[in-house]
Structures are given as C-alpha cells and as structure tokens.
Amino acid sequence: MEHSEAQRKITAILHSRKEQLAKVEKEIEQWKKLDRQISALEEAIETLKTHPETSESLKRNFSGFHIEQIDSNIAETLKNLNQIKARFSRNTLNIGVSGRARVGKSTLLQAISGLGDEQIPTGSGLPVTAVRSRIFHSEQQHRATLILHTYASFRQDVLQPYHTELGLPQAPQRLEDFSQYAYPPSERELPESKRQESSAITILRRLREMQLALPSYEQDLTGGEKTVSLDELRQYVAYPTATQIEAGENDRRYLAVRDVRIECQFPYAQVEQLGIIDLPGLGELAANAEEYHLSGLQNEVDLVLMVKRPVEGMAYWGKEDGAAADLLDKARGFIKNRRDFVSLVLNTGGATESLITALRGDVLRNVNDGEPNRHYQVYETNALKQEAVYEQVLHPVLRHLAERLPVMDAEILEGTRSRYRATQEQIQQFLDDVENALRTGRTHAPTASAAEDLYKRTGEMHKNIASELHNFLLELKKQARAKEEDNRYVEAVECAYQSAKSWIDAGFGKGKEAWCQDALKIMKADKGSGGFGIHESNRIRVEISHKFAEIDGYFQQSTDGLWARILDILRPHLGRLLAEQEGKAALEQLEKLLHEAPEPCTVLASATRDLLDLRLDYRTQLHPRVRQSLDALEWEYDDPENPQVQKVRYACRPDEEGAGQLFLEMTALARQAIYSAKKALIGEALAPALVIHATVEQFDDAFIRSGESLTHFHRLARSYRDDIWPGIFAGLEAANTRIANVQSAAKAIRETLSQ
Template sequence: MADIQNQINSVIQKRREQLPLIEVRIQQAKDVENALNEMNSALVNLGNHPKATDQLRVYLRDFQQNQFRQWIASSLDQLMNAQARLLRETINIGVSGQARVGKSTLLQTIAGLTEEQVPTGTGIPVTAVRSRLRHSTTYSRAILTLHTFETFRDQILEPYHKELKLSSCPATLADFQSFNYSEQNILSDNTQHSSIVLLERLRKMQKALPSYSADLTGETREVSLEGLRSWVAYPTNEEEKNPNCPRRYLAVRDVLIECRFQATDVENLTVIDLPGLGELDASAEEHHVAGLKNEVDLVLLVKRPVEGLAFWKAEDGKAADILDQARGAIKQRRDFVIIVVNGDPNSELFKVLLDDITRQANEGTADKHYRVLQCNAKDSSNVRSSLLVPCLEHLAQRLTIMDRQVIESAKSEWLTTIQRIQGALKDLRDGLKRQTPDSFSSAEEFDKLVEKLRKELVVSLEEEIVLKLFQKARNPEEEDTKLIQTIRNTSNQIKKWVEEEGFGIGKEKWIRDAYETMMRDKSVVRFALEECNRIRVHISETYSRIDNYLDTKVQELWSEISCIIYKNTGQLLEGTQDGKESLEKFVEFLKNGNEQCPSLQKAVKDLLSLNISYRSHFHPRVREKLDSLNYDEMVHNLKRENKLDEKELFKTMSDLAIQASYETEKALLSETLIPSLILHAAAEQFEDSLIRSGESEREFKRLGRSYRDEIWPSTFRDMDAQNARVAKVNRVIDKLEKILIISN
C-alpha cells in the first residue's frame, strides 16, 4: 500500500495549503456580521430622529428586512465545514447503516479490537457512544471526552423533551433529578408507541443518574482499552434486569480509540462508528447528518443479507436521503458513499440483496449511483483486500476532487452572499442621497471652517509673535534689558567671589594654601596654573546661569504659541496648562486621531525641541575672553614668579580673574540679540511648517475630521443632528463595502 500511502499524504498536504484561503473568508464573514450589527444600530438611531421622513424610514426598513443573518450563517456553515475538512490530520471513513448489520464486527476486524472496546450483539442496539478508531503504531488507549451537565442537557435531554413535547428541559442537575417523569398524564392517551419508549428511556436515565453524575465534568480522560465496554455500550439484557442498572455511557460525549489496525497499515487513517440509522433515539438523524458532514471523507453504508432484510427497504432509501444531505457540495453520490454488503457471497440471500440494490439504488446499472463492495466483516484478510484497499484507492484518486468541490461551493456561497449585501448597500446609499440632501451641507461648512482655522492661526502667529520677534531681532537698539541685567548681575557675583570670598575658599586660607604649596614646590607656577584653571571654569559656569533666563524665554514662546492654538481650537485643549504641556497634548491629538497628521506633528515637535543655552550659543563667542587665565598668559604675567610672594600672587590672580570676567561680560553684552534671533527663527519656521507646507491643508482637514466636535462644538451641535446620524450610516456602509471588496 506504499503508493496509496504516498497519495494520501499528498492529499493531506494539499489540504493544508488551501486552509489559509478558507480561514481568511471565515474571518471576513465574521467581520461583515459585526459591521451589520453596527449598521443596524446606526439605522435604528437614524430612523428614530424626529426629522426622518416616512420615505427615509421605508428605505431603512427595506434594508433591515434583508435576511443578512441567514445568508451569513449559511455561508459560515459551509466555510467552517470546509475548514474542518482541511484541518483533518487523518483520512476519515465513517461506518453507517441500520442496527445489527455487522458494523461493530467490521470495526473490530479493521482495528483488531474485542467486545470490550467495540461491543456487538443481537436483537437490540449495543453501541451507545460514537467511537473514533485511529490507526496508531505508538498508542493503545482510549481517550474519553465527557459531558458537562450543560452539554448532556443540550445534546441528550433537550431532544427528548422536544420530541415528547414536555415542559421546559431541566436547567440543572438537581432539576433533572427531581423532574417528575412518572406523572400519569405526562403523555396524551393517543401518544404513539415510539414516544412511550422515549419516555421510558428518560426515566431510566434519571434513575441511573447516581452512576454517571460524578463523571459529568467535561474533562478529557485517558483509560485503558480493557474494561472500556461500560463507557461505550448499552446494558445487556441481563444487566437491564437490575433495577439500579448503571449507565455510565451517558456521561461520554465522544471516545477516541488509538491502536494498531490489523486490516491495514496505512497511516493517517481514522474509522468512525456513526450512530445506527433507524435507532429509536431523539434527534438521531440530525446528529447523524452533522457527524457525516463535519467529520468524514467517505461513508460505508453497511447492508447485511438476512432473512426478511435481503432487499433495499424504505429505511435504506431514507438513509440514502440522509447521506445526500451530508454529502452537501460533493457532486457524485458514488464519491461520498460506498454500499458495503456484509456476509457470505455464496449465499442466495447475498445475491438477492445485490440484485435488489442494483435495481433500486442504482436504477438497474451496477455502480451507477453507488459503488457496491462485498466483504465478510469477520475475515480480516477479506476486509483488507475487498474493502479497505478499494476504499483507500478511491480516496487517493477522488478526495482532492471532493475537497475542491466543497471549497468552491463554500466560496461560491460566500460570493453570492457578498453580492446580495452589496446590492442592499447600494439601494440604501441611493435612498440616503435622495432623502437626506441637507446632510451634504456639513461637508461644505467643514471645509470653510478648516480654512478659517488656518487663516486665524497664521494671522495670530504673525501679528502676536513673529512680527514682534522680528522687530527685536533686527533692531540693534531694541535691547533685552532683562538679559543685560542678568549678565551684569553675574559679573558682580564673580567680582564678589574673587574679592570678598577669596576665590570661594576665603582670602586668608587661599594665601596660606599658596604659601605652603610654593614652599613645597620651590615655585609658584604649579599652584598658579591650577588656580587659573579653576577660576576659568568657575567664571564660565557662573555665566552659564543665564540659562535659567534663556529657558524662560523659550517657555514664554511656547506659552504664547499654545495660547493661540488653544484659542482657535475650541474645546480640544481644554484642561491643559499653557506652554509645553498644552503643545505636547496637541502632538498627542495629531498622532492619535482617526487620521494622523505627521507634518503637523513634526512642526510642533521641532518647536518643542528648541533650546537656547549659554554653552551652545554664547560660550563659543566669549571663550577667547578667558584666555588671560590660560597657561601662557599666566607665565607672561608671572615671569618673576620665584620672587613673588603669596600675597602678591593673590592680588595678581584677582586682577586676572576680574579682568577675564569683565571681558566676558562685554562680549556677552554685545551678543544680547542672539536669543531674539533664535526665537524669531523658531517662531517663523513653526509658522511656515504649520501653515505653508505642502501637507498643511490636507492635514488640517484630517485634524478637523478627527476632532470636529471638539474644535467646533457649537457649530456642529447646532446643525441638524440628522447629519451626524446619516454620516454614521455612511461610515458603516463604507466599512462594509471595504470588507466586501477585499472578500471578493
């Protein structure tokens, strides 16, 4: 079977490759569903507006009467069936048929299992739980998926109650335990016998509740294959005689049996024991169809020629109809269903059954609708050669075709749904245009307000800031008195530091340190050099204190600009402090709006990066004024250092320091226009970037659209509120159309 194995591996690989296409459509269908819910809310809001016309409400009602939920649910059902199909890691073969045709025997033979795992019997149904048998060379085990009470109620109790037309289904375990199924008048006098049987089953489930209630945990539990029967089989006749017969199988939702198959060594193979057709069980057929549609690639419909059953019965025709429902988009019955005749091929009844199947199921032509295979379910070799090999060959050849049919059908169904929704959206948009012409006036008003905002900003910036800074920067007579005073105060502080504070350590201590160092070194040079360096650094750092003033000037500019923006943007910046905080908040709005404004962001960020400092803008120009305190100058002034005493050294160094400070002061006073020049350049650049850049007009509209009601609250509140409601509907239409175009 090596060739078959390779082909099956190829099929599974192709499934994986196609999975993303289906998953994308599933997500798109969900997105459309969510957007339609949003649309419904918007339409209700618009329809409730007092100015909505009767004709407008007709358009809204027509749109809402479309069966969107049904269309999407149907499409999602097909897409998710296709997804489940493509997600399978194994090839799944379902075994179906009426009770007592040898299904369990066939499963035993394929998997090499016994009565403990796949029970068989005569006279009454035996298998109580759907089992999946997976070929494994690694494991020999059973994995049970247990019910919670909620799934037990929904999948087992509720179908019985619905079928019997009983009162509401018990909501809790305690409700089920106390429910009165023994009431005399619970069923009417003319109730069919089948309903009486179903009611008796409910009573037995209730009575046996202590035997399985503790297992209703919803967990997955691994158990050994020995002793599995109690979990998967109905009680035997003898066990039924016990009034307290346990029914542990009722807690089991699903069982996966992993073991090494005897009849085949093909990997990636799972055989599923489907519920018996025709069994007396509530909603059995619905569960059967669901199991077939979602989990199997091929169904083996087992028939067995026994006395009285060696013909194609009405029940078989009904079974074929059920299989047709499950087949769905697969075009040929013979691709999805194979009829398996189980028994002795030499018996007369066997031949009679084959002939009847040909006449009735295949319209007189062998294998016309259904391929018919023959096997003896008890013979492993025969099952392998006559059943499994042909089935696997069939799947290797046809499964990719079946997959394609399922996928194309799901895609086609979704495309039809898209087209229906697109048509409904077009009708709705046309209706809105005809019935709400005034809504478009807000767009014109918006454009006017945006342009007005830009003009008012540029006028305010120009008149209140840029022109004033220009006059200061370009007029030498326009002195910055505060800066001048700050520089002079700094010079006085240095003079005091030298003359009164003895270079910061006291005159007497300084002279004593000088004396001791000169005695040690037999020279004045070293001490004088070190002090020159210290004094020079101190003078420079002291003048750098004008940075506080310069920072204030920058903050004043930020404050003035933020006030202008605040004044012209309505309630946008309400609650913020003026200056840096307000501008930073403005940057956040530009960044986080529905539509971002990167150019405007950059203009404000560049303004916020403005920094005027002594070291960057003044120190390079006045550095030469401190040269009198460098080594060469010091040697020149102290050329007779060896004969200079410590007191004379103090006076000399004091004169040098004061002279250097004075020269620095003069240099700084000659450069007091620098801050004004920098502030003017920054303000002018900000104005240009904000108002005159190529992106300015576009980005101001983005800003306006993102924060329309904050910037112009009274204007748009005073407009007809219908406009906003219509706009909301149109936004959702746009959103839906975008999703649908992508989906298409």
C-alpha cells in the same frame, strides 16, 4: 494501486489540505468580520430609521429594509467554511461506518481495527453502541480517550432534544433539579399533540431511564478528557445488555461521554493517518438521533461505508434505507457524485446465498438503476474475516479516496465559494439599496455636513457684520463732514463755560469780600500786589482749565457710545460668546477670546485692541486751545514792542481800594479768557466726529477687509462654534453622524468584500 502508492497519495492529499487551510481560515475571519460589519450596519440603519429627528423621507426609504436573509446566508457560509476547516485540519483520512442495528457494523469495525467486544461491542437484538467512536491506526499508542460532558453540554445535547421531542418545558438548568424533576409517568400526561405519536412512549421511557441512572454517570459529568485502558472501555460506550436490564442493572456511563478516541494498531490496513469513525444512531428511535448522525458525517468523515446485511426481513432496499441514503446525500453537500462519498457494503457473513442474491439484485435494480456501481460503489465481504474486509473493502476504498479526494475537496471548496459569491452579490445589492435610500432621502431633506454648514454660516456672519459696520460708517461720515455743530458737544462746552463763569462770579470760589480780604493781607505783607497777583492768576488759570475739563464727560459718553454701538453690531452674530459683559468690558473680553482661541485670531484681536485704544478727552484733544485763551491771565507778559521787557498785567496799591480794583480787573480778565476759550472750543466742534469716524474706519478696514480677515473669522467660528451657534451643530452633527455611521458601515463592508 499498490498499498505504498495509496499511502503516498493520501499523505500528499493531507499535505495539500494543510496548504489550503490558511486560506480557508482567512476566509472564515473575513466572513466573521463581514458578519460583525453587517450587524453594525443593521444597528446604524435602525438608529437612523427610528430617531425622531430623522426626516420622514429617510424613514420611508429604510422602512422596508430586511437583513435577516443575509444574516442567515452568512451563518450558512460560516458553517460551510468551518466544516472545510475541520476537514482540512485533520491529520487523518477518515472513513465513516454507518448502518442500522443488526447489520454487522460493529463486526466490520472490529475486522478493520483488530479490536474486540470490550472496545466495539456487538450483540443481537438491541442496539449496542451508544457513543460515537473514532478509531485511529497507531503503532505507538494502545488506549482510549473519553471526551466527557459537563452537565451544561449534557443538558443541551442530550436532555433538551428529548424535552423538545415530547413537548416538555425546558430541561432543568441544574443537575440537582434534573435528579428531582417530575417527568410524566406515562405518555397520557404528555401534551395532546404528542400523545398520538407512538415514538413518544419509547422516548419518554428513555428519558426516565436517564434520570434513574443518574447516579451511575453523574460523577463523570466533569468535562475535559479521561484516558482509560481498552479493556475497560465497553462500560463507557455500550448500552446495557438485555441480561443487565432484566437483572435490574442500570449503569449508563455512556451518557456522560460525548465522544471517544481509540488508538490501536490495525492488523492489515496499516496506513498512517487513517481513521475509522463509528457512527451510531442511524435508524434508532431516539431524540435528535439523525441530527447527531448528520453532524458526525459532515464534520468527521471523507467517505461513508453504509453497511447492509442480507438477513430475513432486511434483504432488500427498504424505506429506512432510502431515508438513510437521503441523510447521506444531505451530508455529501457540494460533492457532486454520490459514489465518491458513499459506498455500500453488503455484509455476507452468516447469510444464505439466496438472501445474498436477493439483496444484491434489489440494490442493483432499485439503487443503481440496473447498472453496477452507477450511483453507489457496492462492495461485498464477510465482516467476520479481517483479511477479506481489507482486500474486498478497505483496500479498494483507499484506492478510490487516493484518486477522488482531491476532486471532492475541490468540489466542496468551489461549491462553498459559489454559494458565498451569491451571498456577496446579495450584500452588494443591499449596499446599493442603502446608498440609494440615503441619496434620495437626503434629496428631499438635505442635510449639509457640519463643516460645510459652519463654513457657510461663517461667511454669512462676516458679510452681515461688514454690512452693518458699513452702514454705521456712513452715519459717522455724514456727521463728520456735515460741517454742522454737534449739539451735544456745544452743550458740553457751554456747560463748562457756565461752570467757570459761575465760579468767577462767585468771587473765584471765595466770594468777593473774602477774596479782597485775602488779597489785602498778602499785598500788605509783600508791600505790593505782584506776589498775590502771580499766585492768583495761576490759580485762576488752573481752575478754569479744570472747569473746561468737565467736557470729558461728553467725550467719555461718546467713546462709550462708540464701543456700545460696535458691540451692538457684533453681539447678535456671536451668540452667547459675549452674553455676560457690556461696553468696553465686553470688547476687552472679545479681544482676550480672540487671542486665546484654540486657533488664535490675531488679526481680529489687533483690530479690537486698536478700537479700545481710542483716546477722546479734553486734555488730549482740547486743552491746548483752552491754554491759549488763558494766556490773558498771566500776571507778567512780554511787551509786544520790546520782547526783552516783561510787563505786569495790573499793579495796585496794597490797600482796600487797590484790592477791590484788583478783584475787578482779574474778574474781567477771567471772563474774557473763558469766553475766548468757549469760542475756541466751539470752533473745534467737528474734531471729535472726525476722530470717531477715522477710528471706526480703521477698525472696519482691519476687522473686515484685511488680507487675512476672513481666514481669522473661520478660525473664530471653529474655535467657538458652539458658543456662537449654540445647539445648532450638536443636532446637525448628531443627524449627520447617524447618516455617516450608515455610510461608514456600508463602506467598511464594501472594503471587506473587495478583499
């Protein structure tokens, strides 16, 4: 494949990734949403499970529920999707270069990038490169951008792994604390389990060196980015040389650098959107080295070149190489074929032919099972020669990527989605278990919804009030139709009669002598009895009428008794709604509450008002009867034989004898009138009972059986639910809310899964 064709395909691959990126980002958001919803469900279940009012059956059903594995699987899914996002977000195709120290990895990087020792240090003996470098082909830029640690990230990514490896306490929280931290002077003072590890000596020494070198890099622990020229890059990316160490120099600025991005023009492989990633740390004896190496492999590269060099003692596939291959297999993830993701580069520069032959044969036998390129594509080149590296390694690798990257991308996507489909099924099963736990738990301890319970309670209230009103009406009907005198009414009439009689017998409230004296004076002044007779007869009629009006006490008691009885029927069914009122005031308060309810209950309010409007009193009910009896006291009256003639009730002389006779005559007439009134009133003994029965019957019809009565009962219940049934619905709704929260959380998860 020609260079231009590879460039075209690589550009198409990167464009295709960008097109798929939006979908991957949407999947990430959905899984994040699902993660939050799973946490919400877990919290809702825990609240339900631990609440003291939750039924024992529900507690038992949820006692064995564990969600930790689902949480772990979701976290793994998000990790995989974010790696795909990082892969598809890149604007470059990245080739990682990995290998142990002294195999020519840095030399190979120099050959590809055209950089020198000041940018990609090489050396012999000790490892040289300390920082992961990302090198990108650019015809416009020629610079390095350092991504710097803060102390917090330095503590987490660098210090803490060393502390963990040595069994030491948590790394110091502050830079000042780190500078003064008392590290063990030797491995003998480490925890017992660590003293026996030979690597502990080296790791402890490096940790102490970091502390001693702090002055050289603490000024760079600022976070952010720092741009430097390529000529001054080495001090930020390389370990001290042996010469520097022997000279006592301790400059370790690389410790402040998390990463470095280098932009320069590649001499041969001038493919746009090409990046070469230096992956240091493989095989190094340093805390967290392999994890650091693995994170770079998973997040940064599309293919890895694993460099081997046939030098004395390393011209074979050894244990360390196998461990490195295992690490690369782990980084490969869902890519099915090793040879798609990893290629071996045998760096033959400066090696003898015998060692080259030995390494070549060992790789063929022990790595590729005797079949060339079976598991790993193997390239041979002299890393010291730029053109050879391009022709023998980079150009064929680019051709391979142009062909196989779409396949690898598809495998990664499918592998990730296959894994998370299994997690989806696990979640679906968990939701089924949750719903089954709720269903069977509530079978043993049913809990109606608050709305259902309110509806049921309202119906019961309506029926109970109706039943009690019906029983009361039967009592009233029996009284009204029994044709038996109401003893209380008869007593009230008799009491009024005796009051009137006592007043008459007491000389019409004056005494006989005083009355007669007044009569005589007026008759003498008027020269006749007519004026006094008219005036006094009128006064007597009015006073007798007032005496019989005392029956109103009975009527008031009857009315109050009726209202109290109605209240006794209603109050037990209305909770604390009328707790502070009595009698008429309570019914007036009920009418007001019915009118002012959030859902006005006008039918019930109108029925209550009609009941309160009952008028049962002497003047309304009985006064006409008494007035008829009092006509006998009128001084002048029509002649029965000649209606055109007015006759005088009694005439007498204006002297003492006449006054005495007038007193006797008027006393007799008054006694006759009150007796007649008493008989008339006793004849009306059934009227109050009939009125009360009719009033309650009308109230019962309007309050209980009118077309909208039950509807307005439900309005009443909804409006004053917590006053009528205090405490009932707070607990019920709380219990139902706990169950509803679980159901709602489960429903939300199902909806998200369906998307």
